[in-house]
Amino acid sequence: MANTSDFKNGLCLQLNNELYTIVEFQHVKPGKGGAFVRTKLKSLTTGKVIDKTFNAGVKVDIARVERRPHQFLYQDTAGYHFMDDTSFEQVMLEETLINAPRLLKEGQEVDILFHQETGKPLSCELPPFVALSVIYTEPGYKGDTATKTLKPATLETGVQIQVPLFINNADVLKVDTRTSTYAERIKK
DSSP states (O other), rough: EEEEEGOOTTOOOEETTEEEEEEEEEEOOOOOSEEEEEEEEEETTTEEEEEEETTTOOOEOOOOEEEEEEEEEEETTTTTEEEETTTTTEEEOOGGGBBBGGOOTTTTTTEEEEETTTTTTTEEEEEEEEEEEEEOOOOTTTTTTSSSOOOEEETSSSSSEEEEOOOOTTTTTEETTTTEEEEEOOOO
Protein backbone atom coordinates (compact mmCIF):
# COMPACT_ATOMS: atom_id res chain seq x y z
CA MET A 1 0.00 0.00 0.00
CA ALA A 2 1.13 3.50 -0.80
CA ASN A 3 -0.47 6.90 -0.80
CA THR A 4 -0.74 9.76 -3.28
CA SER A 5 2.59 11.31 -2.22
CA ASP A 6 4.33 8.24 -3.73
CA PHE A 7 2.94 8.89 -7.22
CA LYS A 8 5.41 9.17 -10.09
CA ASN A 9 5.18 8.66 -13.84
CA GLY A 10 5.31 4.98 -14.78
CA LEU A 11 4.06 3.71 -11.40
CA CYS A 12 1.64 0.77 -11.76
CA LEU A 13 -1.55 0.78 -9.69
CA GLN A 14 -4.29 -1.77 -9.19
CA LEU A 15 -7.75 -0.18 -9.31
CA ASN A 16 -11.06 -2.05 -9.66
CA ASN A 17 -9.21 -5.34 -10.37
CA GLU A 18 -7.40 -3.80 -13.34
CA LEU A 19 -3.80 -2.62 -13.78
CA TYR A 20 -3.07 1.01 -14.68
CA THR A 21 0.15 2.94 -15.14
CA ILE A 22 0.45 6.64 -14.31
CA VAL A 23 1.04 8.65 -17.47
CA GLU A 24 0.79 12.08 -15.85
CA PHE A 25 -0.08 13.46 -12.43
CA GLN A 26 -0.42 16.84 -10.72
CA HIS A 27 -0.76 17.73 -7.04
CA VAL A 28 -3.35 20.51 -6.63
CA LYS A 29 -3.86 22.61 -3.48
CA PRO A 30 -6.80 24.94 -4.10
CA GLY A 31 -7.34 27.99 -1.92
CA LYS A 32 -10.54 26.52 -0.56
CA GLY A 33 -10.96 22.84 0.32
CA GLY A 34 -8.55 19.95 0.63
CA ALA A 35 -5.65 19.05 -1.64
CA PHE A 36 -6.05 16.43 -4.35
CA VAL A 37 -4.07 14.69 -7.08
CA ARG A 38 -5.24 14.80 -10.69
CA THR A 39 -3.93 11.85 -12.77
CA LYS A 40 -4.05 10.34 -16.24
CA LEU A 41 -3.98 6.55 -16.01
CA LYS A 42 -3.39 4.15 -18.90
CA SER A 43 -4.94 0.70 -18.67
CA LEU A 44 -2.34 -2.02 -19.27
CA THR A 45 -4.99 -4.42 -20.57
CA THR A 46 -7.04 -2.23 -22.92
CA GLY A 47 -4.65 0.70 -23.55
CA LYS A 48 -7.34 3.30 -22.77
CA VAL A 49 -6.33 6.48 -20.94
CA ILE A 50 -8.66 7.71 -18.20
CA ASP A 51 -8.66 10.75 -15.92
CA LYS A 52 -8.94 10.02 -12.20
CA THR A 53 -8.78 12.35 -9.22
CA PHE A 54 -7.55 11.14 -5.82
CA ASN A 55 -7.89 13.00 -2.54
CA ALA A 56 -4.49 13.74 -1.00
CA GLY A 57 -3.27 10.97 1.31
CA VAL A 58 -5.57 8.24 -0.07
CA LYS A 59 -4.13 4.71 0.07
CA VAL A 60 -3.70 2.90 -3.26
CA ASP A 61 -2.56 -0.61 -4.18
CA ILE A 62 0.72 -0.69 -6.09
CA ALA A 63 1.11 -3.53 -8.57
CA ARG A 64 4.53 -5.15 -8.70
CA VAL A 65 5.86 -5.17 -12.24
CA GLU A 66 9.26 -5.95 -13.71
CA ARG A 67 10.90 -4.58 -16.87
CA ARG A 68 13.04 -7.05 -18.76
CA PRO A 69 15.10 -6.28 -21.88
CA HIS A 70 14.15 -8.35 -24.92
CA GLN A 71 15.14 -8.47 -28.57
CA PHE A 72 12.57 -8.55 -31.37
CA LEU A 73 13.01 -11.67 -33.51
CA TYR A 74 10.19 -11.88 -36.06
CA GLN A 75 6.47 -11.52 -36.70
CA ASP A 76 4.13 -14.20 -38.04
CA THR A 77 0.39 -14.88 -38.02
CA ALA A 78 0.51 -15.92 -34.35
CA GLY A 79 2.01 -12.61 -33.19
CA TYR A 80 5.31 -10.89 -32.44
CA HIS A 81 8.17 -13.02 -31.11
CA PHE A 82 10.80 -11.69 -28.66
CA MET A 83 13.81 -13.25 -26.94
CA ASP A 84 14.95 -12.49 -23.38
CA ASP A 85 18.52 -11.12 -23.48
CA THR A 86 19.61 -12.97 -20.34
CA SER A 87 17.77 -16.30 -20.30
CA PHE A 88 17.24 -16.65 -24.09
CA GLU A 89 13.60 -17.64 -23.51
CA GLN A 90 11.15 -16.63 -26.21
CA VAL A 91 7.92 -14.72 -25.62
CA MET A 92 5.08 -14.21 -28.09
CA LEU A 93 2.99 -11.02 -27.80
CA GLU A 94 -0.14 -9.75 -29.51
CA GLU A 95 0.06 -6.53 -31.51
CA THR A 96 -2.19 -4.71 -29.01
CA LEU A 97 0.46 -4.99 -26.26
CA ILE A 98 3.16 -3.17 -28.30
CA ASN A 99 3.23 0.64 -28.25
CA ALA A 100 4.50 1.08 -31.85
CA PRO A 101 4.46 -2.27 -33.68
CA ARG A 102 4.88 -0.71 -37.13
CA LEU A 103 8.32 0.65 -36.14
CA LEU A 104 9.74 -2.72 -35.01
CA LYS A 105 12.60 -4.17 -37.04
CA GLU A 106 14.49 -7.41 -36.49
CA GLY A 107 17.09 -7.17 -33.74
CA GLN A 108 15.39 -4.13 -32.12
CA GLU A 109 15.88 -3.89 -28.34
CA VAL A 110 12.66 -3.38 -26.34
CA ASP A 111 11.50 -3.51 -22.72
CA ILE A 112 8.66 -5.88 -21.85
CA LEU A 113 6.69 -5.22 -18.67
CA PHE A 114 5.75 -8.38 -16.71
CA HIS A 115 3.37 -8.70 -13.76
CA GLN A 116 5.56 -10.21 -11.00
CA GLU A 117 2.87 -12.32 -9.34
CA THR A 118 1.44 -13.94 -12.48
CA GLY A 119 4.44 -13.68 -14.84
CA LYS A 120 2.07 -12.41 -17.54
CA PRO A 121 3.45 -9.88 -20.08
CA LEU A 122 1.56 -6.58 -19.79
CA SER A 123 3.10 -4.32 -22.42
CA CYS A 124 6.06 -3.88 -24.74
CA GLU A 125 7.78 -0.50 -25.00
CA LEU A 126 10.17 0.54 -27.73
CA PRO A 127 12.89 3.07 -26.93
CA PRO A 128 11.75 6.70 -27.38
CA PHE A 129 13.61 6.96 -30.71
CA VAL A 130 14.63 4.39 -33.34
CA ALA A 131 16.89 4.69 -36.39
CA LEU A 132 15.24 3.60 -39.63
CA SER A 133 16.40 4.04 -43.22
CA VAL A 134 14.29 5.48 -46.03
CA ILE A 135 13.41 2.98 -48.76
CA TYR A 136 11.55 5.37 -51.05
CA THR A 137 10.66 9.03 -51.18
CA GLU A 138 10.13 11.48 -54.03
CA PRO A 139 13.16 13.69 -54.74
CA GLY A 140 13.11 17.17 -53.22
CA TYR A 141 13.89 20.33 -55.14
CA LYS A 142 16.96 22.40 -54.33
CA GLY A 143 16.09 25.69 -52.66
CA ASP A 144 12.52 24.65 -51.87
CA THR A 145 12.90 25.13 -48.11
CA ALA A 146 11.11 28.43 -47.48
CA THR A 147 8.11 26.67 -45.97
CA LYS A 148 7.81 23.66 -43.71
CA THR A 149 6.48 21.50 -46.50
CA LEU A 150 6.50 17.76 -45.89
CA LYS A 151 6.46 14.77 -48.23
CA PRO A 152 5.70 11.07 -47.62
CA ALA A 153 8.58 8.62 -47.13
CA THR A 154 8.43 4.83 -46.82
CA LEU A 155 10.77 3.40 -44.17
CA GLU A 156 12.43 -0.04 -44.01
CA THR A 157 9.65 -1.45 -41.81
CA GLY A 158 7.02 -0.48 -44.39
CA VAL A 159 5.56 2.41 -42.42
CA GLN A 160 4.99 5.71 -44.22
CA ILE A 161 5.68 8.99 -42.40
CA GLN A 162 5.90 12.66 -43.36
CA VAL A 163 9.45 14.06 -43.72
CA PRO A 164 11.00 17.38 -44.82
CA LEU A 165 11.80 17.94 -48.51
CA PHE A 166 15.59 17.51 -48.11
CA ILE A 167 15.31 13.81 -47.14
CA ASN A 168 16.49 11.40 -49.86
CA ASN A 169 16.40 7.65 -50.45
CA ALA A 170 18.80 5.65 -48.19
CA ASP A 171 18.94 8.41 -45.54
CA VAL A 172 18.79 7.15 -41.96
CA LEU A 173 16.18 8.92 -39.84
CA LYS A 174 15.57 9.20 -36.12
CA VAL A 175 11.86 8.44 -35.62
CA ASP A 176 9.88 9.18 -32.44
CA THR A 177 8.14 5.91 -31.42
CA ARG A 178 5.56 7.65 -29.21
CA THR A 179 4.10 9.68 -32.09
CA SER A 180 5.50 7.81 -35.16
CA THR A 181 6.89 11.06 -36.53
CA TYR A 182 10.18 12.26 -38.00
CA ALA A 183 12.63 13.68 -35.42
CA GLU A 184 15.88 14.27 -37.35
CA ARG A 185 18.23 12.91 -39.99
CA ILE A 186 21.18 10.90 -38.69
CA LYS A 187 24.56 11.85 -40.18
CA LYS A 188 26.41 9.08 -41.97
